[in-house]
Amino acid sequence: MNTTHDTDLVIAGGGLAGATLALALARTLPELRVTVVESFPLSSDALPTSYQPSYDARSTALAWGSRLIFEELGLWQRMAEHATPIRHIHVSDRGHFGATRLHAEDHQQDALGYVADNRWMGLCLMRELLETNVRWEAPAAVTNMEPLVDGVKVSLGEGDESRSLTAQCLVVADGGRSGLREKLGFRVNERAYGQQALIANVSTADSHQNTAYERFTDAGPMALLPHSDADAPETTSSLVWTLDDHTLEDLLAQDEAEKCRRLQARFGWRLGRFTRFGECSHYQLTLQTVDESVRPGVVLVGNAAHTLHPVAGQGFNLALRGLMALVEQFKLAVADNQPLGSLSVLNQYQAKHRQDWQQTVQFSDSLIEIFGQSMPAMAAARDIGLTGLDVLPGAKRWFARRAMGLNARVRKP
Numbered sequence: 001m002n003t004t005h006d007t008d009l010v011i012a013g014g015g016l017a018g019a020t021l022a023l024a025l026a027r028t029l030p031e032l033r034v035t036v037v038e039s040f041p042l043s044s045d046a047l048p049t050s051y052q053p054s055y056d057a058r059s060t061a062l063a064w065g066s067r068l069i070f071e072e073l074g075l076w077q078r079m080a081e082h083a084t085p086i087r088h089i090h091v092s093d094r095g096h097f098g099a100t101r102l103h104a105e106d107h108q109q110d111a112l113g114y115v116a117d118n119r120w121m122g123l124c125l126m127r128e129l130l131e132t133n134v135r136w137e138a139p140a141a142v143t144n145m146e147p148l149v150d151g152v153k154v155s156l157g158e159g160d161e162s163r164s165l166t167a168q169c170l171v172v173a174d175g176g177r178s179g180l181r182e183k184l185g186f187r188v189n190e191r192a193y194g195q196q197a198l199i200a201n202v203s204t205a206d207s208h209q210n211t212a213y214e215r216f217t218d219a220g221p222m223a224l225l226p227h228s229d230a231d232a233p234e235t236t237s238s239l240v241w242t243l244d245d246h247t248l249e250d251l252l253a254q255d256e257a258e259k260c261r262r263l264q265a266r267f268g269w270r271l272g273r274f275t276r277f278g279e280c281s282h283y284q285l286t287l288q289t290v291d292e293s294v295r296p297g298v299v300l301v302g303n304a305a306h307t308l309h310p311v312a313g314q315g316f317n318l319a320l321r322g323l324m325a326l327v328e329q330f331k332l333a334v335a336d337n338q339p340l341g342s343l344s345v346l347n348q349y350q351a352k353h354r355q356d357w358q359q360t361v362q363f364s365d366s367l368i369e370i371f372g373q374s375m376p377a378m379a380a381a382r383d384i385g386l387t388g389l390d391v392l393p394g395a396k397r398w399f400a401r402r403a404m405g406l407n408a409r410v411r412k413p
């Protein structure tokens with residue numbers, strides 16, 4: 001390692017992507033000195049010793065392939081304690097006959113994927129990371145980066161408070177509204193979907209039976225994911241509902257009973273009556289991608305590299321596969337005694353991951369585009385498509401593998 005630098009790698013952002021990368025590096029290349037800089041405060045004393053699932057917790061759908069990655073990192077056993085298996089996926093189009101159903105047992109799997117609370121995943125990662133040699137600077141913010149002949153100089157803080165760290169490479173994991181990406185001049189392709197995603201946990205009279213529903217309606221797609229709330233593990237689901245600004249504003253102004261009634265009218269009765277509508281949060285939906293995610297000494301990962309529509313549940317799963325590809329590349333660089341931030345190392349990573357992210361972005365975006373159309377001809381085509389998917393084993397297997405995150409090869413770190 002280059003001991004003239006303060007550290008080998010700086011990761012800007014300790015969210016799900018940054019923290020997972022730090023853990024993967026600690027497991028695979030323990031000789032590397034990794035520093036995570038995170039804006040939010042972190043202290044080991046602040047980590048709760050026990051976890052109580054909350055009805056209002058936000059969650060993420062993890063594909064089967066992501067479970068394999070967390071297994072490799074030695075984290076899955078702990079994460080599985082509060083992860084709800086998705087054993088069936090039901091995709092349908094409101095008001096039309098087309099539908100497709102996927103079942104884990106048809107693919108000789110225990111589950112197609114899992115639903116895990118973001119807070120629980122963060123807690124599992126932090127508990128594990130505190131036992132590694134990864135260094136944390138928190139609360140602190142990366143504010144700039146300058147290239148050096150043999151690495152980078154990373155600035156932390158502003159004005160009198162500012163200081164710097166030298167490193168071989170900076171990994172930017174500061175999320176979808178990445179300030180650093182902009183500051184460092186990466187060109188972002190951004191397309192607004194003109195809708196917002198409403199997120200809430202809801203209760204139903206009938207059990208979800210570990211089924212994830214993706215339902216496309218003329219007003220936008222929605223997903224209901226099985227969620228193990230401690231009080232009612234069989235009848236709680238996480239809702240992602242896309243709505244235009246006006247409909248969202250109107251819905252938020254309603255009481256819980258009316259929210260349930262409107263959801264019922266959109267989703268139907270597959271889960272019986274909606275009986276509870278939890279705390280709501282909402283996000284503007286945009287598709288953000290970059291043409292190039294690397295520069296000499298710097299690489300973008302996670303939402304800083306791509307932010308997708310949440311209904312297809314692909315964003316974090318894609319990010320995880322990218323992180324593993326990056327760790328694999330760093331491992332080769334260390335073996336070849338190459339600097340981690342060299343453009344040839346980072347370009348090789350980008351070339352290996354590019355096909356996966358391009359296909360995943362296209363898959364997720366085309367679902368929204370095709371199912372967002374209300375024209376009758378498009379609706380008929382969707383019916384044929386969904387029915388075809390349901391009866392053609394090859395097409396269905398392709399769709400299932402994509403949903404499970406298995407179309408792209410998962411590399412061992």
Ligand SMILES: Cc1cc2nc3c(=O)[nH]c(=O)nc-3n(C[C@H](O)[C@H](O)[C@H](O)COP(=O)(O)OP(=O)(O)OC[C@H]3O[C@@H](n4cnc5c(N)ncnc54)[C@H](O)[C@@H]3O)c2cc1C
Pocket residue numbers: 012013014015016017018037038039040059060061062140141142143173174175176179180197199240283301302303304310313314315316317318319
């Ligand atoms: C509504 C919704 C539902 C979703 N559902 C799914 C799903 O079901 N499945 C799926 O795979 N994906 C899903 N996603 C995507 C998933 O949430 C993201 O891919 C994931 O959270 C990416 O995390 P990240 O670490 O890249 O970014 P973030 O979680 O935004 O983390 C960025 C971190 O960087 C820190 N930070 C910011 N600026 C700086 C700075 N300058 N210096 C230091 N630190 C900084 C922040 O404090 C934060 O901790 C969903 C997304 C949304 C919005």
